[in-house]
Structures are given as C-alpha cells and as structure tokens.
Amino acid sequence: MKRKLKEYRNNPVSLLLYLLVALATAVTVGITLAIIIYILIKGVPHLNGDIFAWKYTSENASMLPAIINTIFMTVLALLFAVPAGIGSAIYLVEYAPKGNKFVNLIRLTTETLQGIPSIVYGLFGFLMFSVYLGFGYSLLGGALTLAIMILPLIMRTAEEALLSVPDTYREGSFGLGAGKLRTVFRIILPSAVPGILSGIILAVGRVAGETAALLYTAGSVAKVAGSLMDSSRTLAVHMYVLLSEGLYTNQAYATAVILLLMVVLINLASELIAKKFTK
Amino acid sequence: MKDMKEKIMHAVFFITACISVLAVALICIFLFKTGFSGIKEIGLFEFLTGTEWRPKNDIYGIFPMIIGSIYVTAGAIVIGVPAGILCSIFMASFCPKWLYRFLKPVINLMAGIPSIVYGFFGLVVFVPIMQELTGTAGKGLLTASILLGVMILPTIISVSEAAIRAVPPQYLEGALALGATKEKSVFFTVVPAAKSGILAGVVLGIGRAIGETMAIIMVAGNQPVVPDSIISGVRTMTANIVLEMGYATGLHREALVATAVVLFVFILIINILVTILKNRSKA
Structure with a gap:
C-alpha cells in the first residue's frame, strides 16, 4: 500500500x-x-392482495393474468425455439462439412437475426402472423415471433456447449461401435446440457422482459389467454400499458418490482449453472 | 433400419439449421414488400428527406426521425462509451478478485433489466430532474441520450472486457519490465492491442442504441420534428413505429413499415462492421 x-x-x-x-x-x-x-x-x-387479484379490472389493475400469460408465452416460445436451436447447433457442430458455403450462410443469418431490434421483429410478426396468416393478436403469433427472436441466442450457446465437449468423447463412443446418432444423443448432448441450459435461461429472460415485439403480435388484452388464438398481455406489456394510460403509477412500480425480481432470479440460476459447468 | 434412422435424423438436423435462413428470408420479404410499396407511392427522395410527418394529410417524411435516431445514438455514445471502456479496463486489469465476484453479476444484471423498466426509471427519475434543471418538459434528446448511454453500458463492458483479457500477458509483463507503472502499461500497451475487440463492443452498443424502443419513447418526448437544441423533444425511427402502428392503415402503415426498412438497413451496416472488426481482432 x-x-x-x-x-x-x-x-x-x-x-x-x-x-x-x-x-x-x-x-x-x-x-x-x-x-x-x-x-x-x-x-x-x-404489492398487496389487489394487485394479484384473479381478474383484472380498471380499479385493481391486477397483474396476475399478465404473469400467467408471461409463463404461457415463455413456455410456448421455448417449445418452438429450443428444438430448432439445439437441432441446428447439432447440425453445425456434428454434421456440417467444414468451410461449407451453406454453413457460412447459416452463420451469417444467425448473426443478422441477433442484431435485429425487437421492434422490427414485432413489425414482421404483425405483418406475417397477425395480418397475412390472419391470427390477429394472439398468443401463438407472439410466441412464434419471440421464438425467432431467441433462436440465435439458443443456437449460439448450444453450439458453444457442443464445441466444448472434448473430441475424445466422440472417438471413444465411435470406437465402442456406437453410431453417429447414438453418440450425439447419449454422449455429446448429456455433457453439453449445462451450457445449453444457461442459454435457455437467458432466453427466458429476454422473452419475459420483451415489450416491443409483443405489442402488435400478442396484443394487450388483460385476461388469462384461454386458447392459442387469444390476445394475451405479458408482464412487460402490462407495464407499458399502465404507463401509457398514466393513471397507474403505483401499480407500475409494483410491476417493475416483479420484473426485476424475475431478472435477478434468472441471472442467479444461469450463474449457478455456469459455475457447475466450469467445475 | 439403423441406417434409415441415421439418415432421417441427419435430415431433421439439417432442416432445423435452415430455419434461421428461412426466418431472415421471411423477415426481408415481408418488410421489403410492404415497405417498398409505401416508398414507391411516397417517393424515395420525399420519404427520406421530407421534414414533415403528417399522416392525416398523407405527408410522410422521416428525415426528423432519422436525425432523431442518429442524435440520440450519438448522445448515448458520448455518455456510454467512455464510461463503458473505462469500466471494462478496471474489470479486466485492476479489479481485485473479491470485488470481481460482485461486479460481474451486477453487469450481467444490468444487461438483463428489461428496457421498459429502464424507461420507467428514466420517466420517474431523469425526467423530473431535467425539468428542474432546464425548465422544460424534461423529455428530450439529452434525457434520452443519458438513459440510452446507461443501457448500452453492459454490452460495451462485457465485449471490451473479453477483448482486453484476450491480450497475451506478455504485453503487460513487457511494459512492466521496462519500468512503466501498471496503469501506464495497461493504458498504452494492453488497451491499444485490444483496439479491434473494443471497437466491436462499441459498434454492438451502437446497434443496441439505435434499435432501442420502449425506453426511448418514455423519455424522448416523441415530437416528429428535427430537434433544434439538446433539450428539445425528439422522435426516433423505432418510436415512430411503435407509437403509430396501433391505429395505422393503408399508406400510413406502409410508411411505418418503410421506416422499419430504413432502420433495418442501418442495422445491417452495423452488423457488417461488427463482423469485420471481429475478424480483424481474431487475426
């Protein structure tokens, strides 16, 4: 000193x-x-009982329906994006010929997807799902839009996780007579699970905090979505609506608390998994 | 039988890999088709350089919004980039281990906070402060720049920190051995060596800034005119889309999609820059 x-x-x-x-x-x-x-x-x-009331009314501005919708939205978006993301990561790492032109194209498009702002995704989702396919404002349209948005994130983290599996694992498995598919599913994927999982958790964070991409795809009806075609307001959208109505500042604070809490939990989870991974 | 299964799964993996290509193609088709038909009707020149945006009279000039996006992004760079780079230098080179274990999660948390929460914080904290200081409505270019400057910090910090850490330790050791202090060694040998990587982080931050929507509309005032001072209200391209898409029809809607096309072109240019910089920092 x-x-x-x-x-x-x-x-x-x-x-x-x-x-x-x-x-x-x-x-x-x-x-x-x-x-x-x-x-x-x-x-x-x-944060009182009113704000977690089962039904949203203009008096209580309850966020419970929005929380439930957020969970629906997240699960649905992951349902589309996770298999696609992991599948393409497997293709890129295990199957694709090195230096192939098509592989370069996939990488280029993934990087492009990663840079696109969420409002552009929202507009695309609106034009394709709400208008062209006639979904209107719907849970499904929102989830599909978000699935495309988080695809590059899941792909990249899964790819990194697969790449970090040592080649000796593959050689050992082939040496014992296992086929390629068996090697991928029984040997490589299980060892890459923590890396893939931390990517998925980050994706959950992005979905749950997203507003711009959902405003014109999933809409802002403050009811628990009864079907895939129902408009559904997620928590972040709920907060935006409260703010633009201008009458619910206190409820907006409460919503912000829940959103922050969620982010903290998600970060903790991904950190714990990452720690386990490096050990 | 087993051979069949292998072949089928190979095909399945290949198809999933095509999804991202398909997604980009679809996004381009849908945006460009609607956008170009709007631009054609308005006229490219009038659309890009027109200074008036009056949907009611079918006048669509997005020049104020392009300028708005550029100004706000520039302001965010002025505020966020120096702070971000300095912070990343601290984290990569000077930070004691015990402190790092606290700092890193904080930066990650910062990256995870939803933009609507940032916007809300800006609205209830920055805007009243600005009202006091300037005697205006408090919403405008300066407020938006400060908020955006904060929001791009985590992007810049994590990318440049990784770049600085990737510099071989011999650079630092060499400079120290020649008698330079640690600070001087880091600033004048290690950081210049990480230049490309740091620049990639900055450009990535610019990409985030120009695409940011929900936080900006809370604090920018959103008047569709070219701002004449740093405290006057401004509307960005992203804000333009989100504010009016809800009720737009016909040519108005096409003009908004065309705004997104212009934004998309900006983003593509930024993406290309990032790729070039990343390749350079690898070489």
Whole structure:
C-alpha cells in the first residue's frame, strides 16, 4: 500500500488513470444499484392482495393474468425455439462439412437475426402472423415471433456447449461401435446440457422482459389467454400499458418490482449453472 | 433400419439449421414488400428527406426521425462509451478478485433489466430532474441520450472486457519490465492491442442504441420534428413505429413499415462492421 502511494507520487498520470477507471466503475455500479433500490423502495409497499387479484379490472389493475400469460408465452416460445436451436447447433457442430458455403450462410443469418431490434421483429410478426396468416393478436403469433427472436441466442450457446465437449468423447463412443446418432444423443448432448441450459435461461429472460415485439403480435388484452388464438398481455406489456394510460403509477412500480425480481432470479440460476459447468 | 434412422435424423438436423435462413428470408420479404410499396407511392427522395410527418394529410417524411435516431445514438455514445471502456479496463486489469465476484453479476444484471423498466426509471427519475434543471418538459434528446448511454453500458463492458483479457500477458509483463507503472502499461500497451475487440463492443452498443424502443419513447418526448437544441423533444425511427402502428392503415402503415426498412438497413451496416472488426481482432 505504502509503496503504491509512493509510486503514485512520482507518477501523477498513473494515479489519474486509476481514479478514472475506478470512478467509471463506481458510477456504473451505482446507477444499477440505484435503479434496483429505487424501484424496490417505491414498489414493494404497493404489492398487496389487489394487485394479484384473479381478474383484472380498471380499479385493481391486477397483474396476475399478465404473469400467467408471461409463463404461457415463455413456455410456448421455448417449445418452438429450443428444438430448432439445439437441432441446428447439432447440425453445425456434428454434421456440417467444414468451410461449407451453406454453413457460412447459416452463420451469417444467425448473426443478422441477433442484431435485429425487437421492434422490427414485432413489425414482421404483425405483418406475417397477425395480418397475412390472419391470427390477429394472439398468443401463438407472439410466441412464434419471440421464438425467432431467441433462436440465435439458443443456437449460439448450444453450439458453444457442443464445441466444448472434448473430441475424445466422440472417438471413444465411435470406437465402442456406437453410431453417429447414438453418440450425439447419449454422449455429446448429456455433457453439453449445462451450457445449453444457461442459454435457455437467458432466453427466458429476454422473452419475459420483451415489450416491443409483443405489442402488435400478442396484443394487450388483460385476461388469462384461454386458447392459442387469444390476445394475451405479458408482464412487460402490462407495464407499458399502465404507463401509457398514466393513471397507474403505483401499480407500475409494483410491476417493475416483479420484473426485476424475475431478472435477478434468472441471472442467479444461469450463474449457478455456469459455475457447475466450469467445475 | 439403423441406417434409415441415421439418415432421417441427419435430415431433421439439417432442416432445423435452415430455419434461421428461412426466418431472415421471411423477415426481408415481408418488410421489403410492404415497405417498398409505401416508398414507391411516397417517393424515395420525399420519404427520406421530407421534414414533415403528417399522416392525416398523407405527408410522410422521416428525415426528423432519422436525425432523431442518429442524435440520440450519438448522445448515448458520448455518455456510454467512455464510461463503458473505462469500466471494462478496471474489470479486466485492476479489479481485485473479491470485488470481481460482485461486479460481474451486477453487469450481467444490468444487461438483463428489461428496457421498459429502464424507461420507467428514466420517466420517474431523469425526467423530473431535467425539468428542474432546464425548465422544460424534461423529455428530450439529452434525457434520452443519458438513459440510452446507461443501457448500452453492459454490452460495451462485457465485449471490451473479453477483448482486453484476450491480450497475451506478455504485453503487460513487457511494459512492466521496462519500468512503466501498471496503469501506464495497461493504458498504452494492453488497451491499444485490444483496439479491434473494443471497437466491436462499441459498434454492438451502437446497434443496441439505435434499435432501442420502449425506453426511448418514455423519455424522448416523441415530437416528429428535427430537434433544434439538446433539450428539445425528439422522435426516433423505432418510436415512430411503435407509437403509430396501433391505429395505422393503408399508406400510413406502409410508411411505418418503410421506416422499419430504413432502420433495418442501418442495422445491417452495423452488423457488417461488427463482423469485420471481429475478424480483424481474431487475426
């Protein structure tokens, strides 16, 4: 410590640089904590029975239907995206010939998908599912839109997980006479599960927090969706509607608390899995 | 029989791999078809350079929105990029291990907070502060830039941190051995070596900023005019789409889709930049 201080006395520039990076970090962490703490303080007192009432009315602005819809939406989107994502990762890692033009095309399109803003997905979903296919505002249309949106995320994490399975596993399995398919399902996939899972959890976070892509695909009817074709308001959309109506600031705080809580839980889960993975 | 199964599953995996290609193709077809027919009717030149957006009179000029998106993104860069890069330098080179175990989850959490929550925080905290400071409505270019600057931090931090960590340790050791202090070694040898990777992070952050929607509409004011000062209201291309899509029909709807096409072109350019930078940092 003392030596460090002496060093700084001779090198004021170094001290300045150190202070700069420390300050930037402190500000970044400070803002994040400020957001979380502020919303918790303002929101927790408004978490009462009314806001979790079974039925939404304009008086209680209950978010329970939205929470249930969020779960429906997440499960449905994953149902489409996870098999597709894992399947294409398996193709890219285990089957595709190296340096193939088509493989390059797949990579290019995945990267493109990753960069597209959610509002563009929303618009596409609106044009294709709601208008062209005639779904209207529906749970299914929203879930399909989101499935395309999270596909690159699941694909990439699954690909990384598969790539990190050592080649000796494959060789061992082939050496014992197993076929390619058996090797993939019995040897490679099980060892890649933690990596794939952490990708899926990140995808859950994206689905649950999404607003722009859902506003014009799933719509904003505040009722538990009874069928795939029902319009369904998820939690993030619920929050947007509350804010744009302008009368429900307290309920919006409470909704923000639940959204934050969800993000924290999702992050914890993915961290735990990642830790298990690296061990 | 077994051979059959292998072949079928091979085909199944191949088909799933085609889905992303198909998705991009569908997105392009649907957006471009509707968008181009709108642009054709309005006229490309009038659409891109027209300064008036009055759907009621069938006047569709998105120049204010293009400028709005560029200004807000530029503002976010001014605020977010220096802070993000400095923070990533701290995390990669100066951070003690015990602190890192706390910092990294915080940055991940920051990346996970939904944009609607950021927008809400901006609305209830930043906007009143701005009202006090400027005596205006508080919503505008500056407020949006600050909020967006915060939102792109986690993207910039995690990509540039990875880039700095990927620099071979010999760079640092060499500089230290020549008698430079740790700070100077990091800033003048390690960071320049990670330049391409850091730049890729910045460009990725720009992509996030230009595509951000829900947070922006809460704090930007959304007036479809070219802003004349940093505190006047501004509308971005993304905001334009989300605000009016709900009730738009006919040419109005086509004009909004055309706005998304312009946004899409911006994003494609950014994507190409990222790919080039990533390839360069690998080489």
